[in-house]
Amino acid sequence: MKDQIRLTVDSVVFGYQNAELFILLIKRKYAPYKNDWALPGGFVLYNESLEDAVYRELKEETGIEVNYLEQLYTFGNLDRDPRGHVVSTSYFALVSPKSFTLNPTTDAVEAEWFSTKDLPKLAFDHEKIITLAMKRLQSKVIYEPLGFELLNKKFPFSDLEKLYTTILGRSIDRRNFRKKFLSLNVLDELKEKVSLGAGRPANLFKFNPERYKKLKEEGIIFEI
Amino acid sequence: MKDQIRLTVDSVVFGYQNAELFILLIKRKYAPYKNDWALPGGFVLYNESLEDAVYRELKEETGIEVNYLEQLYTFGNLDRDPRGHVVSTSYFALVSPKSFTLNPTTDAVEAEWFSTKDLPKLAFDHEKIITLAMKRLQSKVIYEPLGFELLNKKFPFSDLEKLYTTILGRSIDRRNFRKKFLSLNVLDELKEKVSLGAGRPANLFKFNPERYKKLKEEGIIFEI
DNA sequence: TCAAAAGTGTTGGAGTTACACCCATGA
DNA sequence: TCATGGGTGTAACTCCAACACTTTTGA
Incomplete structure (x- = not known):
């Protein structure tokens, strides 16, 4: 397991309410970055496609169903994860208002919506990922009916x-x-x-x- | 090594000459797809960033220096590689005319430019990757001076x-x-x-x- | 009847498209 | 002097931006 590249997925999930944009974050239960807020995501399993991994992690960690999903970028810098060489493919997702309220299904995991104008300190390079996702949303919304x-x-x-x-x-x-x-x-x-x-x-x-x-x-x- | 996700990079390298667009391909020396043409690329090494892997593989396989490099998309379908679960991050690159002629440095490896209008049968899902790269080039060239x-x-x-x-x-x-x-x-x-x-x-x-x-x-x- | 949000047209200017002839050179 | 590719201007039209008042309802 050591000296092996590992692959994760991370999702920037956008929600919208009352003229405000929100992003779904989870509170990390384990080190590294224990108790910090982070994007929902995790390791891709063997014989699991990237999108399947995204859907699985979203379900496990937040219980949410997304309406739209699109790949964003793959981050492979060596310094992005203290656990070693971890490459992450990020996605961006949109949810409809009826999925906006979180069912507290998945016990123990804390998931919460944060206004994009008031984000907490984030784990890993997740702030960078969010910045990219927001740019993508902005540029995409004008030439596709997202x-x-x-x-x-x-x-x-x-x-x-x-x-x-x-x-x-x-x-x-x-x-x-x-x-x-x-x-x-x-x-x-x-x-x-x-x-x-x-x-x-x-x-x-x-x-x-x-x-x-x-x-x-x-x-x-x-x-x- | 088995039951482990492996990560590769693949590059779509564009060259231009006499009003024609070309893509750089290499002939595969080993199975799978032995003797088929494929995009230059290969496995990412432990503690090697994605871009470093791209540059290394391009140097090893084609001896070429690129002028511009940009990440394209990460392919993670389970059926894309007969060797198992191999995820590939693809890049697209541009070379200047002076790098267009290939020095036959890297013995044994055959690298060749193919007109985009006359591509051979390609290994893996590389045709799909090329299609995406061409679309990206087309859409990007009109709003960035590439x-x-x-x-x-x-x-x-x-x-x-x-x-x-x-x-x-x-x-x-x-x-x-x-x-x-x-x-x-x-x-x-x-x-x-x-x-x-x-x-x-x-x-x-x-x-x-x-x-x-x-x-x-x-x-x-x-x-x- | 007042406050609040919805609904609606026009005009000037900028930018885009369409289009054809002259210029400079080498053979 | 001819063939070849380089260089240039204008007019019609389309598209975009700027701008303010009327309508419908609930309180």
Whole structure:
């Protein structure tokens, strides 16, 4: 077991609530970095694919089901893990609001959502991984319709706008955003309305993945 | 050694000559896939970083020096290598024309450039890796000035244009391309001219990496 | 009736595309 | 002087950014 390269996976799981982005972290039970917060993940088993390892670890450590998963980067610096030569393939994942509340299934393991604006000190090089994941989310959300994975199936337009504002970290012109998004022709306007506290009730929309797929095949590119 | 995940690196090395893109392949000396063509690469050693492994394997197998290196993707399917559970992190690299001719240093190992339009049957999942690398090159060349890594330091504008035509696989309007590229303000026009066979001699240009870096820091984005 | 959020059009400017002829050289 | 590739400008159009008031509801 010694003098052997070992392979881990780590996942940056994003959740979204009330115009805030969150990342799922777990508290480490063992050394190294005992009691520090870290990304969910762990060693890949023999004859286990990378994605299987990600799903297994997420289930074991957090009990969460993700909506979207994508490989991020593989870190292989020699100084990244005090236990020796440990290479980690990182993933980034998105969860829908209904998976946002954590069931405290997996006893003993502490898992918690942290606002991206208020992250604790992290184990290993996990801060670096998170930084990369956030950049990737930002750059990806403008040319692929990922955002919907973080929202409910049906959502008012303002949710989408707030989500983009949050992810991109800048304000967006409501009229232009709506115009542009609707012109992409991948949203279905529903007959339903929803009233969120004060103000005029909002129309609900739904992302149409089939239409998106078809447009993509035709070479039409999504771009916000 | 058995029942142990092993880690390899594989590199897709691109070269460019006469309006054609080439990929560097080696002929496998041992099973599996003995005598098939494959991407240069091999097992990562204990206490060796991924990039070091890439450079080492490229040197051992091809004797080549690359100009640009970037991680591509990590493949971890269980069926990708008949030898067992072998995970491979792939890289993509660019070489300048002066490194394009192969010195037959590393005896016994056969390395050869293949046109991307005429690739042989490949070992493992290397065809898949190459497909991904080509997509990455295409999408990246339009928002990062990678192309220069495939050209001589000093080059006539037509070289740049032909390179983009080749990589993107479509024709480009000469006037618009030149206008746009020059307006990015990262090329220095030299006083030198070069005459390539027939026709009016062309002015030489040089990429200015410092200027590009400065513009990038100011938030100006390169985009062709 | 007031507060709060949803919904909606227009205009100017920037940037992109489309397009064809002259220039400098070597053979 | 001819063949070859290099170098250049303009006009139409499309796309993007900027900008503020009306509508609908609940309290």
